[in-house]
Amino acid sequence: MTQVVVTGLGAVSPYGVGVAEYWKGLAGGACAIRDLTLIETDGFRCRLAAEVPQPLAGSTRRTRADRLAIAAAGEALADAGLGTRDCAAAALVVGAVGGGMLEAEAWYWRTARAGVRPASLAALRAVLPSAHAETLGSRFRLGGPRHTVVTACSSGAVALAEASELIAAGVVDVALAGGVDAITRICFMGFNALKLLDTAPCRPFDRERRGMSIGEGAGFMVLEAEARARARGARVYATLAGHGMTTDAFHVTAPEPEGDGMMRAMRAALAGGGITPAEVQYANAHGTGTPQNDRIEARALARVFGEGGLLVSSSKSMIGHTMAAAGSLEAIATVLALGHDLVPPTANLATPDPDVPFDCVPRAARAARLGCAISNSFGFGGQNVTLLFRRGVA
């Protein structure tokens, strides 16, 4: 069985560009959720989000999301030390939802209000989520299998799982995978319409939690067959030991109340890695801060790992819900936690919810010896993904 290892990381987060900035923010428990400036918020109940700070590098002719993706993917490839020849056969799997919607909305709004049409067909084509993969594939000359997965808020994690399957199946021995999303009007307005946004920065696992905060970013990993990484002397951050992908088939927006699909995803990841629940010390939770998600996720975690069986924290308390990027940015946080033996905190957690039977690492990072950790990601449509990481190589 081919082992899949992580040899490169790249992140653009609400803390700024780069993995170092990202980890500094997470480890310091810094909340990057602030007043939203990218789009108009007048009249909305919630006016907060976690934006990537300006200025963004790259041509302004590209969409914001493409620029986020290029920066994160470029960092991951450089971090892994992959050259042009490596890239020629590398797979590319991108998790995306909004595509270039932020720019498309701008012209759609102008068309509706002033009759202004887009200046080029490229602007129209950039709307699609698959545009990121085309941009990255062209920019970095990635010639292996290429596909774009859209599984709502679990897209970034699914991209990593998909790349892992391509490597495990022997189709390729190296892949660039991750997720990207920029804040969009439709996303902001939609979650407002669903009344799922907290008017304050989100408070996952807090008894007083009122909803989520949205964010944006991009997170990419270079995944590689262990033998290939060893042969070229690559640094190995962690092993992606297993993953599970399931569907609730229950409701388009609400998770199945017993957390059955979540449990099946976590158990599949454990089984795939040949790892028992007792060997896992940390869960980077989906942890959106909505009353329903956090309660059901905690229930599912308790059934798989036992009450109090591991440390649990939510990166979304600091960087918001970065949509398609969430699964990959949080996977990076999980890998870095393993490497640093440090569990990032759940910011803004003042009054732990008694229905959440875990130590959710309130407000300050916690030193802990970590051998294995999971990252959970769930999405609209009941799309559940668990990634299981193990320190080093077995």
Next chain:
Amino acid sequence: MRARVVITGVGVVSAAVTGDSAALGAFLVAPFAPTARALGAGAVAALIDPGESRRLSRVCQFTIAAARLALRESGLDPAAGLGLVVGTEFGDLASTHAFADGFLARGHGGLSALLFPNTVMNTMVATTAIAVGARELALTLNAPTVAGELAVARATAAVASGRVPAVLAGGVDELDPVVERELERFGFDAERRSEGAAFLVLEPRVAAEARGAPVLGEISAAAWRALPARPWGVGRTCRSPAIEAVLEAAGARAADLGWVYASGSCDDARDRWEEQVLGAALGSVAPVSTLGRLLGRHAGLGVLRVAAGAWTARSGLLPATDGATRVERVRPGRGLVHGLARGGTHVALVVDAA
């Protein structure tokens, strides 16, 4: 040990044909270009109950209807473990426009919490998973031109590896007036485009035979790769790693292929590129059919072409797509389904008779 993957059900919803593999076969033996590109009102009424039709967007109705047709033919019980992989180029763009238009027309009061989930492209997978009870792996794959065949290729890999017991693999798209208007404005309206959905039930041959399911064809190999090209551009490279990969995996030579279904759809620059890619990989040994010229391109068409490939492998008949409504006699058995998108994503599948 990788499992042999067979097709046990077909479901098609399109302007030309709606039904299972028998309906598709009846169309392919006397093919025609439908006068309408869009599906008529009530096209899927018999497959969607009134409660669902009130609740579901049009493109979700196409998806569920085609999925149900495929499952019905297969006789598969989803409770035994069913995955779902759906390819789409545009998703539920109509709901996205409606959501935005609500705000633009009526401000905050015009925002619909019911429409918002449909703005995410996985809404067809979400509603279909609920409708048919698919609880395993569920993926939405977004790609121009090749989303349908990409979904079949990805699903084939999932079944072959034992990742899931069976998969409903499909493609779906809906004509969108804004997209059509803008394509026309920029002079990209020569391509024949349409709408609809198509699904296949894929499962291991041993499982299908054990339950006495109809085996309509076998997908002997599937691969997808990327050729160099700018985003949405047409490239120059003609060597096809995807075709090379499937021929090697299937233990086949170009001369073993009796027929080819390609993704031509009257996008002349892209069609020429694909002709060059096929020519470089296969020479001129096998006749090529491009159903897109008849039926119009949408993500379901890539799936329909795989189903058509299984039919050709069985029958030795290949629809001519040069404007004539006729079929040609070809060598039955093994052939190739191929798709190439602007931007370089390309997919190849070797399809055999049952």
